[in-house]
Amino acid sequence: MATRPMTVRASTHGRFYFYALLGAAIIVFAGFAQSYFLKGFFGAPPLYPLLHLHGVIMTSWFVLFAAQTWLVATHQVRLHRRLGIIGALLACAILIVGTAVLIIGTRLGHNAGLPAPIIVCLSLANFLVFGVLVVAAIGFRGRSEFHKRLMLVATLNLLPAAISRIPLDFIMSGGPLVIFGILDLVIMICVGYDTLRHRRLHPAFAWAPS
Numbered sequence: 001m002a003t004r005p006m007t008v009r010a011s012t013h014g015r016f017y018f019y020a021l022l023g024a025a026i027i028v029f030a031g032f033a034q035s036y037f038l039k040g041f042f043g044a045p046p047l048y049p050l051l052h053l054h055g056v057i058m059t060s061w062f063v064l065f066a067a068q069t070w071l072v073a074t075h076q077v078r079l080h081r082r083l084g085i086i087g088a089l090l091a092c093a094i095l096i097v098g099t100a101v102l103i104i105g106t107r108l109g110h111n112a113g114l115p116a117p118i119i120v121c122l123s124l125a126n127f128l129v130f131g132v133l134v135v136a137a138i139g140f141r142g143r144s145e146f147h148k149r150l151m152l153v154a155t156l157n158l159l160p161a162a163i164s165r166i167p168l169d170f171i172m173s174g175g176p177l178v179i180f181g182i183l184d185l186v187i188m189i190c191v192g193y194d195t196l197r198h199r200r201l202h203p204a205f206a207w208a209p210s
Helices: 004-037 049-073 077-107 116-139 144-156 175-198 203-207
Strands: none
Touching (some): 004 049, 077 116
């Protein structure tokens, strides 16, 4: 009887991260369905190899996040920590390959109708935030309440590229304010739910840049 409330809380908390990841995955699929995941059905032009690699790395990050969430929920902490090494390597790959893709895309004129300097600055700033959050999460790996929240915000910070490609007029024509406004809304929903559930704003969310 004494352990039952803890089990219920752990199950509810696990569902929070599952639904947050599910929402992020839906955004990623909606944004890249035409140009990547279902490109064959939409007749999209072929992608150069580095862009394929970028897609594989980014998809792997979300798959790994899902696996890590499941491992924690099922109390397989040792395997979770081992896979964390792969996560750190994937984070480095995201920054390196993502920056290379950004440079090539800018040279090819893939700027979503915005001046190249704006695209480059916003994208590099987003990569910087992602890197800072992942490093902080690794630093707090021994404090799970901080670690998992920082990793969640880091993962959500990868969404702007997908958001900008969702085929809705108000997004396609709204520019950075709409794109990052949607990102902030997604993060605020997650932070708001967590805050209401625990009746306080967790310091990890209060500190995390977004």
